[in-house]
Amino acid sequence: MTNQRAATALIIGGGVGGPVAAAALARVDVEPVVLEAHSGPADQLGAFLTLAPNGLAALRAVGMVERVRAAASFATTRTEFVNGAGRRLGLLGDESHLPPELRSVTITRAALQRAVTEAATDQGVRFEYDKRLRGYAEEGAQVTATFDDGTDAAGDVLLGADGIHSAVRDGLSPDGPHPTYTGLLGIGGFVPAADIPPTPPETVRMVFGSRAFFGYQCAPDGRTFWFANLGHSERSREEIAAHGDEAWRAHALDLFDGDLPELTRIMEAADPAQFRPLGTYDLPSLPRWHRGRVGILGDAAHAVSPSSGQGASLALEDALELARQLSRHDPAAALAAYESARRDRVERIAAVGRRRGTQKAGSSHPVALAVRDVSMRIAFTLIGRFGSQRWITDYRPDVADASRGRS
Template sequence: MASAEQQPRPLKVLIVGAGIAGLTAALGLRKNGHEVTLFERSQLARETGAAIHLAPNCHGILRRLGVLPETFGANPVQGMTTYDGNGNITVDVDLRQSLLIWQHPWMLAHRVRLHEELKRQATTAEGEGTPAVLKTSSCVASVDPDTATVTLEDGSSFSGDLVLGADGVSSVTRKFVTQQDIKPFDSGKSAFRFMIPVAQIRANPATEKFVQRDGYMRIWIDKDRRLVMYPCSDNTMMNFVAIHPSELSASKGEGWNRAATKEMLLDVFSAFDPAVRALLEMADTSSLKVWTLLDMDRIPTWHRGRVALVGDAAHPFLPHQGQGGGIAIEDAASICVLFPRDTPVEEIPERLALYEKIRDERAHKVQELTRMAGMDPTDANRGSFRMMEFRDYNFGHDEWHHSTHMLRKHLWSRHGPVRLRAPLSFGPMPSPRQDHFGRAIPAHDSAFTTCSVRLRSSATYLRTLFPSPAFGFVAPGTVAEATLRCTELRDMRWLGGGGYRFVGLWVHGVQYVKKDGGRVVGSFLVVLMESLADAVTTGREELGMPKVFCDVGIEDQGAV
């Protein structure tokens, strides 16, 4: 049995950024038994924003981690209505029945409530594992991928085993991973964001019609701008995202915190339906912000050494499908799966390479579909956005299951080709030749006793035992040799120290002619009768050996 010093220890994980991606990773890694420290540049580590989509692909991950959206006011999507700029309905669909195909509901949540719940569960003294440590007002200046060291702007440094860059679209970690100064750029669009109480909308006769049905998303689309409205907080608050060309709302500030005025908002959407403008009139100027929608070129790598990027640090998302937060949660889930409790420190770089292999294609495909969803409608592209097809790709994925399967395949492949037997769905199975990871089982600890009888027999009869005309004897004649062998196997590791017996018949001097004319010469095994069913099954399916079950009795009469 391995000593305590040989047992894998918990990893020391440093996470740059305590947003949704960072806290999700912290929660999962804590549950895995690792020691997690988060470095958040802001003072309160309070997530900004308004509302967030918790689509089926990320909702299931949250539930697996014990984060239940309905407990902090998330409400399910019930339907969708779209309009043109003049207020004419273009689509009105009840989604309740069609969404039943997904295991987890499509939910709409207040972003701050989700962030608070993730932070609470990651850092509370209650729950599984050691609570994560959250260091606020901790601005990271540099990250060393070789030593997994994080250095703050005040000069203090922290070293660990693994560093995750979850520091968002303006990531500091990114340049230390990519070795390039890759920065996001203005996509050409910005968005006003604000929330209005549903009760206030209901009290206005001009807007009351927009809140008659709970759980409905409403979208107004007109040329180069659109307004998206959907409920959260148990259908008591309505979230608004008003997307428009960036030059129409240019102002001081950056990111989520640029100041905006109601006059600016109303001016940008002045051509919209009067009922829509009545909605916009309700915006609270004190909380009205305008957000530059940033995009970024694909980065060359997500990881370097013992550092990896997650969420917007790796792939900033535009808001047009509501998948940015969901894909960040998927990234975090993949990390949690790939770094279970017993992960050896020396395997961190190869696990991070596997993480990028798992996540890169999907994240960037959803990112590209999001760009397509946000295109201004024209006659040329009107049919290019296939909403249901895109939705099915986005929703029909469970990263926890996917990463679990990919990790298993990775562990199997590290030991060379593995032997498989039915059922193939579960990968390699323990057998005399390998363990459940496909690692070869050494046989030097086992022991055996063999009794052999070599005999001469009729070649013409033995030839009838060959399975096809491709088999034949090397030498001419009607006499051939065979061996009858009985073996007792003991102290076998794969049987917990047990053993079994077999009797086999080998015919010697046989050649097999292959389809290409090549020849293989050796002894042909006619049958192997074994006293252990598992040995029979594994030998048949993994090696193709002609085995059958048979009780083999051996009587030891001692010395004569």
């Protein structure tokens, strides 16, 4: 950027992408402040996710990978796919060629958010909490954000890292597309112990059941991490709560009746609250990710289905690309260049995630299940042989070219 003084960036949202974007911007002489609606890092978040090599590479570029790996629950470098009877459909994910710091890990969302927040704070990033965005206005060479507590803040650029229900995105495109329900409800959590054979080391088992989808991995400490995707019509949070956790539990147990007995044992050991589902949504394409000095990243710009396994990693890639472009251009040009550099990749990955999601609902027809299993076995064989998914995980974002020479 060409200003004589240090440029400033307002980052709305202190989840995962916001702190990493702030750390990346600080490395290219942009002064960031992260403004978060909640009163602090959301330690109560219970979901977990896998960070892929491309996401870990982004964290390495901003000096956070060691802290995040230390906070992770376990390594998840392989994925075994089986059908409801336990017959293997494929095994993917050999990462032995990668340096250890880039091998995939499973981490709770709360632990990840805490790790990146602490790392960014240690690098000098400023956080302000209880700052729920009310609106923003661009005036001349600055953007001013206003908050529900009556305060405001001004900067040279405003970045929305505020998730799938982004207030910044609503300001950019008030009439734009809304998140789309994928047809799946998600449940899951952790059980302290379950009477099941352990999964192979560093391997998550994905079960394409007869009527629903289940994933689980046994942790070294004895816990089992599990989740399930249930095909279902869309329900509001109020409707989901009104149905009752025990009713959802009975529904899940019924869907997996007749599949691998391990699945039932895991669910029988789980707390009923883990069966209260959340709808899964994606946002595969928006008409714009920026306008003037305002831009969006992560789920605010391109929420992908959890089936892609790339939601967090794509947000981390965005953060580095934003820093790279803001080191080269004035804000409006930088945001346009960022969108141009990122859009094709994330929309391709969003499409992959949605295709994978359509295979999770199962079928009541045995012939349809048999066709599914054969087609998936062929697909996994081809992926394993030709590495057709390496274009996703081999991506290596970097800000080194922009920050070279800095201490």
